[in-house]
Amino acid sequence: MSFDLTAYLPYLINRTGAELAAAFSREIAPHGVTLQMWRVLAALHHRDGLRISDLAGLTSIDISTLSRLIGKMEKRGLVARRRGPEADGRVVAVALTPVGRATARAIVPVARRYETAALAGFTADEAAALKRMLVRVYANLGGEALDSAA
Amino acid sequence: MSFDLTAYLPYLINRTGAELAAAFSREIAPHGVTLQMWRVLAALHHRDGLRISDLAGLTSIDISTLSRLIGKMEKRGLVARRRGPEADGRVVAVALTPVGRATARAIVPVARRYETAALAGFTADEAAALKRMLVRVYANLGGEALDSAA
DNA sequence: GCACGATATTTGCAAATGCAAATATCGTGC
DNA sequence: GCACGATATTTGCATTTGCAAATATCGTGC
Numbered sequence: 001m002s003f004d005l006t007a008y009l010p011y012l013i014n015r016t017g018a019e020l021a022a023a024f025s026r027e028i029a030p031h032g033v034t035l036q037m038w039r040v041l042a043a044l045h046h047r048d049g050l051r052i053s054d055l056a057g058l059t060s061i062d063i064s065t066l067s068r069l070i071g072k073m074e075k076r077g078l079v080a081r082r083r084g085p086e087a088d089g090r091v092v093a094v095a096l097t098p099v100g101r102a103t104a105r106a107i108v109p110v111a112r113r114y115e116t117a118a119l120a121g122f123t124a125d126e127a128a129a130l131k132r133m134l135v136r137v138y139a140n141l142g143g144e145a146l147d148s149a150a
Numbered sequence: 151m152s153f154d155l156t157a158y159l160p161y162l163i164n165r166t167g168a169e170l171a172a173a174f175s176r177e178i179a180p181h182g183v184t185l186q187m188w189r190v191l192a193a194l195h196h197r198d199g200l201r202i203s204d205l206a207g208l209t210s211i212d213i214s215t216l217s218r219l220i221g222k223m224e225k226r227g228l229v230a231r232r233r234g235p236e237a238d239g240r241v242v243a244v245a246l247t248p249v250g251r252a253t254a255r256a257i258v259p260v261a262r263r264y265e266t267a268a269l270a271g272f273t274a275d276e277a278a279a280l281k282r283m284l285v286r287v288y289a290n291l292g293g294e295a296l297d298s299a300a
Numbered sequence: 301g302c303a304c305g306a307t308a309t310t311t312g313c314a315a316a317t318g319c320a321a322a323t324a325t326c327g328t329g330c
Numbered sequence: 331g332c333a334c335g336a337t338a339t340t341t342g343c344a345t346t347t348g349c350a351a352a353t354a355t356c357g358t359g360c
Contacts (some may be wrong), residue, residue, distance in 0.1 A: 003258045005196040005208075009265050009277075010170050012284040014189075017167040018210035019291045020160050036346090039164075046155040052309065058155070060168035062348055067310055069346090090308040090355045108153045115159050120290045122283070127159075130283045133276065134162040140270045141169045186316090202339065212318055217340055219316090240325045240338040 009137075020118065027110055031103060036061060037073055038107060041096070044079065045104040049093045070094055078103060159287075170268065177260055181253060186211060187223055188257060191246070194229065195254040199243045220244055228253060 005011050025035045033041065039059040044050060046058075052070065056063045070092075073079045078100035082093045096104065119127045155161050175185045183191065189209040194200060196208075202220065206213045220242075223229045228250035232243045246254065269277045 003192070003195055003261070005192055007281060008192075008261070009268055009281060009284075010167075010174065010261070011192070012281055012288070013163060013167045013170060015210050016284050016288045016291070017160075017163045019288060020163060023291055024160065042153070042155055042158075042161070045153055053307095060165050063308085064310075064349080065347055071310095088308080088356070092309065111153070111158070111160070118159055118287050118290050121286065126283065130280070130287075131157060131159060131162055133272070133280045134159075134166050136271065137268050137280075138162070138166045138169060140268050141166070141173055203337095213338085214319080214340075215317055221340095238326065238338080242339065 024111075024114055027114060028107055031107055031110075032076075033078070033103060033107075036065075036069055037078065038111075040066075040069065040073060040094075041078065041100060041104040041107065042111070044094060044096045044100070045108070049082070049095050051091050051093055055094060073100070174261075174264055177264060178257055181257055181260075182226075183228070183253060183257070186215075186219055187228065188261075190216075190219065190223060190244075191228065191250060191254040191257065192261070194244060194246045194250070195258070199232070199245050201241050201243055205244060223250070 021035055024038075028035070028038055036059070039061065040055060043055055043058040050058070052066055053063060055061070055070075056066050059066070061069065070079060070081065074081060077097055079094050080097055082095055083089065083091075119130075122130070171185055174188075178185070178188055186209070189211065190205060193205055193208040200208070202216055203213060205211070205220075206216050209216070211219065220229060220231065224231060227247055229244050230247055232245055233239065233241075269280075272280070
């Protein structure tokens with residue numbers, strides 16, 4: 001027996017994520033930020049002052065890439081690096097600037113609308129079930145189970 | 151009210167896909183192919199002789215990137231380009247070589263095992279439901295509904 | 301309080317990526 | 331049967347990416 005690509009979970013997740021990413025990139029382009037920048041903004045909006053390595057975990061962006069991305073975002077005035085203010089001097093805490101916060105706030109409704117469109121035709125229960133299952137798959141892969149979803 | 155990242159579908163899909171990709175990349179490295187190459191092999195194993203643009207749709211890889219990737223895979227003897235053999239001369243059909251087919255066949259069991267691990271703790275019904283929902287989300291985003299999953 | 305392994309971030313560098321322009325071929329109208 | 335717009339792929343080029351090495355700081359043992 002062969003291998004049915006169209007029922008292969010990694011394939012289904014990859015194409016859905018890719019489509020989601022491509023379409024959402026277009027949506028936020030007018031706001032002057034890239035998808036990766038939005039991911040950083042969203043993570044910091046969720047919890048400000050994160051360290052670079054925390055951001056890497058939360059955004060799935062490689063640490064070195066992130067280090068450079070933060071540099072660009074700093075230049076654009078979206079975030080600020082704070083070096084070990086009082087604590088560990090190795091750590092860089094990244095915080096939203098007022099502009100960064102405003103940008104994040106402006107995009108959040110777009111993100112919500114976008115999620116709603118992606119889940120068109122889903123009941124609330126179905127959407128919650130989907131999210132819970134994605135959390136379970138992530139946990140199965142060794143990813144840290146952060147918290148409950150939905 | 152804020153924005154709960156941990157219940158945001160694009161976030162959940164992105165991190166799951168990223169984790170899936172990273173871990174699977176490591177698994178297939180011994181076979182001498184990259185993740186993107188595996189995606190091409192899997193697509194051709196599913197249906198051989200696809201055109202570059204079909205492969206782009208199936209793998210979510212940009213056409214220009216794919217053109218160069220096919221070049222590399224050709225050099226490694228995994229696939230062969232066939233230019234409009236009798237039909238449309240603009241089209242390039244990509245076909246697996248015996249080596250490419252053998253490589254795909256060698257990786258398929260790894261892929262199956264990997265999917266099983268990702269779905270650990272899922273009943274067959276749950277796994278099928280997850281897949282169906284991912285197909286629905288993809289369709290909502292305007293992606294072509296290829297066929298039924300699971 | 302100094303040497304040494306551990307942890308956090310940055311940087312060097314080659315490879316991968318993606319947009320846009322270039323190229324090649326097709327199909328149709330006339 | 332030739333010119334022209336449409337389609338498929340490749341190529342140019344600048345940016346992004348990620349691994350590995352370099353750098354900076356911490357913590358601990360002694």
